[in-house]
Amino acid sequence: MKLSREEVLHIALLARVGLAEAEGEKLGEQLSNILENFEVLQPVDTSDVPPTTQSIIRHNVMRDDEVTPSLSQDEVLANAPQKEENFFRVRAVLEQ
Amino acid sequence: MKYEAVIGLEVHTQLRTRSKMYCRCSTDYVNAPPNTHVCPVCLGMPGVLPVINKQAVEYTMMAALALNCTIAEYTKFDRKNYSYPDLMKGYQISQYDTPIGRSGRLTIQVDGQEKKVGITRVHLEEDVAKLVHRTAVGESCSLVDVNRSGVPLMEIVGEPDLHFPEEARQYLMKLHSILQYLDVSTASMEDGSFRCDANVSIRPEGSSELLAKVEVKNMNSFRAVFRALEYEVKRQTRAIETGEKVVQETRGWVEENGETVSQRSKEFAHDYRYFPEPDLLPLNITRTWVAETGAKLPELPEARRDRFVTEYGLSLYDANLLTSSKEMADYFENLCQDNKTILAKTVSNWLLGTVSAILNTNNIDMSEFADQVSTERVAELLLTESQGVVSTATAKSILEEMYKTGKSSSEIIAVQGLTQISDTGELEKIAAQVIQANVPAVADYKAGKAQSLTFLVGQVMRVTHGRANPRVVTEVLKKKLEEEGEE
Ligand SMILES: [Zn+2]
Numbered sequence: 001m002k003l004s005r006e007e008v009l010h011i012a013l014l015a016r017v018g019l020a021e022a023e024g025e026k027l028g029e030q031l032s033n034i035l036e037n038f039e040v041l042q043p044v045d046t047s048d049v050p051p052t053t054q055s056i057i058r059h060n061v062m063r064d065d066e067v068t069p070s071l072s073q074d075e076v077l078a079n080a081p082q083k084e085e086n087f088f089r090v091r092a093v094l095e096q
Numbered sequence: 097m098k099y100e101a102v103i104g105l106e107v108h109t110q111l112r113t114r115s116k117m118y119c120r121c122s123t124d125y126v127n128a129p130p131n132t133h134v135c136p137v138c139l140g141m142p143g144v145l146p147v148i149n150k151q152a153v154e155y156t157m158m159a160a161l162a163l164n165c166t167i168a169e170y171t172k173f174d175r176k177n178y179s180y181p182d183l184m185k186g187y188q189i190s191q192y193d194t195p196i197g198r199s200g201r202l203t204i205q206v207d208g209q210e211k212k213v214g215i216t217r218v219h220l221e222e223d224v225a226k227l228v229h230r231t232a233v234g235e236s237c238s239l240v241d242v243n244r245s246g247v248p249l250m251e252i253v254g255e256p257d258l259h260f261p262e263e264a265r266q267y268l269m270k271l272h273s274i275l276q277y278l279d280v281s282t283a284s285m286e287d288g289s290f291r292c293d294a295n296v297s298i299r300p301e302g303s304s305e306l307l308a309k310v311e312v313k314n315m316n317s318f319r320a321v322f323r324a325l326e327y328e329v330k331r332q333t334r335a336i337e338t339g340e341k342v343v344q345e346t347r348g349w350v351e352e353n354g355e356t357v358s359q360r361s362k363e364f365a366h367d368y369r370y371f372p373e374p375d376l377l378p379l380n381i382t383r384t385w386v387a388e389t390g391a392k393l394p395e396l397p398e399a400r401r402d403r404f405v406t407e408y409g410l411s412l413y414d415a416n417l418l419t420s421s422k423e424m425a426d427y428f429e430n431l432c433q434d435n436k437t438i439l440a441k442t443v444s445n446w447l448l449g450t451v452s453a454i455l456n457t458n459n460i461d462m463s464e465f466a467d468q469v470s471t472e473r474v475a476e477l478l479l480t481e482s483q484g485v486v487s488t489a490t491a492k493s494i495l496e497e498m499y500k501t502g503k504s505s506s507e508i509i510a511v512q513g514l515t516q517i518s519d520t521g522e523l524e525k526i527a528a529q530v531i532q533a534n535v536p537a538v539a540d541y542k543a544g545k546a547q548s549l550t551f552l553v554g555q556v557m558r559v560t561h562g563r564a565n566p567r568v569v570t571e572v573l574k575k576k577l578e579e580e581g582e583e
Contacts, residue, residue, distance in 0.1 A: 087131065087240055
């Protein structure tokens with residue numbers, strides 16, 4: 001399956017990855033290859049296999065509603081590229 | 097041509113769990129310093145493993161059951177992918193095609209008519225981080241507080257069955273009241289733990305045509321929802337009537353200007369790429385679990401309303417008003433319990449009259465009033481009034497004073513000398529003055545105009561600052577006026 005140039009650019013936008021023209025070409029080919037590899041699975045007859053979203057048989061894994069200590073403020077902010085007044089600082093977002 | 101509005105509401109409400117949805121951080125962030133209730137899971141670090149909070153699932157089931165929904169036998173969580181700085185992981189763990197509850201209904205009352213509003217779905221997801229917008233000199237930025245990220249959030253999507261802003265307001269108030277009764281959510285519009293978005297469109301009356309849907313956001317009170325919808329329906333009707341087109345878009349309600357404004361977001365359609373959350377295993381909700389959860393449901397507003405009618409002999413109207421707020425209904429029942437000699441109807445009148453007026457004037461809710469004035473103290477006041485120690489008018493001002501000062505009615509009566517005047521001798525003197533000062537009314541009375549007596553009674557009440565016993569005053573006045581007639 002060959003991805004179109006538009007599809008590659010759309011995926012890049014969704015992933016917030018900036019692509020140079022040449023990179024777009026190259027990644028487009030690589031992504032298409034990956035998809036083609038998966039196409040190997042297409043001929044397998046799965047008509048008797050019920051669809052599932054999980055390959056693990058377990059279900060109902062839950063925990064009780066209990067609080068344990070969180071990280072310290074310093075630890076939380078340790079990897080922040082930019083911080084201000086104990087907040088993460090990011091570029092202004094105006095969209096609602 | 098006449099147009100009708102088609103309105104559907106989406107409500108997001110935080111659940112009242114102690115810990116977050118997928119991690120064990122505390123949800124008690126409201127007064128916490130920024131970024132102190134945060135761990136690698138809710139911070140969206142790679143390699144972490146979220147785990148479902150069972151209590152949140154049960155709270156959602158309770159709400160779904162109270163809204164007459166069918167509970168899914170199989171449910172799972174899904175990733176909703178989008179990029180925004182309030183979303184730490186780059187996706188929100190939500191539920192896409194297997195909501196915990198679906199196909200429910202909610203009954204509202206508008207103009208004395210019952211109306212059933214469909215509930216499309218009730219699902220569970222997580223709240224996002226809080227953004228604080230700053231504008232420093234020449235540069236603006238956003239500051240991120242991750243404390244709220246991962247707090248369990250329940251989404252309740254209603255069917256577009258509403259046609260008037262008032263119906264929408266009633267739907268929202270009823271939903272709020274049910275959540276209050278269930279005690280699964282703080283459900284406060286003020287602090288943002290109960291948020292509402294609306295989808296609004298208009299169409300020619302009676303048609304089933306689908307027209308451009310406008311999403312309205314940013315409504316922070318029941319009144320704001322009402323006003324925003326009213327504005328939006330008018331705006332769309334005017335647009336169509338003048339041959340403009342209604343654009344499908346998101347608009348924000350601007351409270352100060354009383355209008356909705358287009359939120360021109362960067363024009364690219366949201367592409368959420370939902371897929372099943374691989375870190376969480378699906379849930380099989382057994383019918384036993386549903387039954388056990390159902391057994392935990394408390395008495396809901398409608399059942400309590402009907403019980404108030406049969407048990408206390410209240411009118412349906414009064415019972416409805418009293419039970420729409422759980423706090424108010426609790427206060428009513430405690431008060432009746434505290435003093436069985438006072439009629440329930442009298443207690444109801446006091447709560448819906450004087451107490452509601454105090455709440456409105458001081459812009460407080462029932463719990464704040466209850467903190468200041470206990471039911472025992474109100475019972476004491478009502479008893480004093482029923483025994484004729486103070487008049488009804490005086491009792492009302494005493495109650496206001498009790499709220500303001502936190503004092504008991506007996507203290508206030510003692511200090512201010514507010515005891516009712518029932519002494520005939522004293523009242524006769526005042527009645528004589530009033531008769532002298534109101535010659536025209538006296539003449540009217542003698543000419544057969546019975547209302548003039550009510551006026552004269554009112555004058556005596558005024559002179560005595562409401563302390564006179566109206567029954568005695570009426571007798572005294574009648575007697576005096578008759579005596580005058582004989583002279
Ligand atoms: Zn956490």
